[in-house]
Amino acid sequence: MDLSSTVGGGHSRLAASSHDPALYADPYRTYAAIHRAGGTVFWEDLGHWCFAGHARVNDLLRDRRFGRQILHIATREELGMAPPASHVKDFDAAEAHSLLELEPPAHTRLRTLVNRAFVSRKVEGMRSEIEALAHNLIDSFESDGEVELLSRFGEVLPVTVIAWMLGLPATDGPKLLAWSHAMVRMYLFERTREDEVAANTASRAFTTYLLERIAEKRRRPGDDLLTHMITAERGGERLSDAECVSTAILLLNAGHEATVHQIGNAVRTILESDRDATTLFRTAERTAATVEECLRFDPPLHLFMRHVLADCEIDRIALKKGERIGLFLAAANRDPVHFEEPDRFDPDRTRKDHLSFGAGLHFCLGAPLARLELQIALPALFARLPGLRLAQKPQVADTFHFHGLERLDLFW
Incomplete structure (x- = not known):
């Protein structure tokens, strides 16, 4: 991928098209070039600065001069933003209270009320159920000698687990997946009007479904996350129905989509490596180390966007309030300054501090799960x-x- 002449602060421009299939097929070649050029580039196609160095990305994830949201401190008119599109109003409503997009104090309040369900000790209590589910899924195709892993295993396992946690019927998994897939298409680089309409339709159906489940939980509370969100109280405040809906959708969409891709990426990584899989999972400690290296080596989330909340200077670049920056999480995981031989899959490496779950305020709530x-x-x-x-x-x-x-087609 092309890195052209220097600009602002002596940094390079990234001329690669964000629509180029070659970029998706092997983004790590581009990340290596960005690291050789100093780790900071102006990506012409997106029209803003992007950062790839591990130390810089880690710092920016924690820097409160940058945020996921900006309309809490400025109007659309001030920022020159177009008004919301009417044909995606249901999608926007479903995302309105998403933890991923909020900033304090709204983020602090909402995360505090939800966080208890995702602490490590709570999640660990689900181990036997998840193990049984994984083996039941493998039972369904083991004798076939071949499988498309994402549809038969990778998709089903995480959406079923999230449904369990929320207190939703596991049999609703197929429609939850369908809604999730439609909504996630809003993040395509080249999404179409049809994609947007489909995402809006899915959002409306998803919201209606969850409001019905919330009403049921009020009548018949259970020992589940949706009941907890409805009844949890902090400082005399409770979550509104709209906040419960946004949070449940985020947990289902992010928890499902990210884990599906990480399972696929990890299996591919191991099969394409020179490592003997039987040695990678010999003990619990080896398994944990292998998982962390898979997360570092090829994570599901590569680019995280931030709004500039206040005028500032980073790496000799003057950034203005209202601009956006991009943080290359996956490139930070391949930073040769931070990780020795970063392009080598090595579960024995001592450094485990990858940024696949982010850092700071928006560190992934579902990381333990x-x-x-x-x-x-x-x-x-x-x-x-x-x-x-x-x-x-x-x-x-x-x-x-x-x-x-x-897709991930396998045989044995």
């Missing part, structure tokens, strides 16, 4: 399916928000 699912799913697959191999070269999906595979 994602880690547990991977620590269960990967050993189960390689133990139950000896001789596991790629049936064909996997194709990377063309998505903005999540980096993953279109």
Whole structure:
């Protein structure tokens, strides 16, 4: 990918098209070039600065001069933003109270009321249930000798687990997946009007479904996250129905989409490496180390956007309030200044401080759950399916928000 002449502060311009299939197929070649050029580039196609160095990305994730939201401190008119599009109003409403997009104090209040369900000890209590689910799924295709892993395993496991946590019927998994897939298409670089209309329709159906479930939980409370969100109180405040809906949708969409892609990316990484899978999961400690290296080596989230909340200067670049910056999380994980031989898959490496779950205020709420699912799913697959191999070269999906595979065909 092309890095052209220097601009602002002596940094380079990235001329690669954000629509180029080659960028999705192997983004790490571009990240390596960005690191060689100093780690900071102006991406012409997106029209803003992007940062790739581990130290810089880690700092910016924690820097309160940058945020996921900006309309809490400025109007659309002040920022020159177009008014909201009417044909995606239901999608916008479903996202209005998303933890991923909020800033304090709204973010602090909402996260505090939800966080208890995702602490490590709470999540660990689900281990036996998740293990049983993983093995039941493998039972359904083990004798076939082949499988498309994402549809038969990768998608089903995380959406079922999130449904359990929320107190939703596991049998609703297929429609939850359909709504999730439609909504996530809003993050395509080249999304169409049809994509937007489909996402809006899915958002409306998803919201209606969740409001019905919330009403049921009020009548018949259970020991689940949705009931907890309805009844939890802090400082005399409770979550509104709209806040509960946005939070449940975020947990289902992000918790499902990211883990699906991480399972696929991890299996591909291991199969394409020179490592013997039987040694990678020999003990709990080895399994945990392998999972962390898979998360570092090829994570599902590559680019995280931030708004500039106050005029400031970073790396000799003057940034103005209202501008946007991009943080290359996956590139930070391949920073040669921070990680020795970053392009080598090495579960034995001592540094584990990847940024795949972010950092700071918006550190991934579901990180303990994602880690547990991977620590269960990967050993189960390689133990139950000896001789596991790629049936064909996997194709990377063309998505903005999540980096993953279109499909993963395997045989054994």
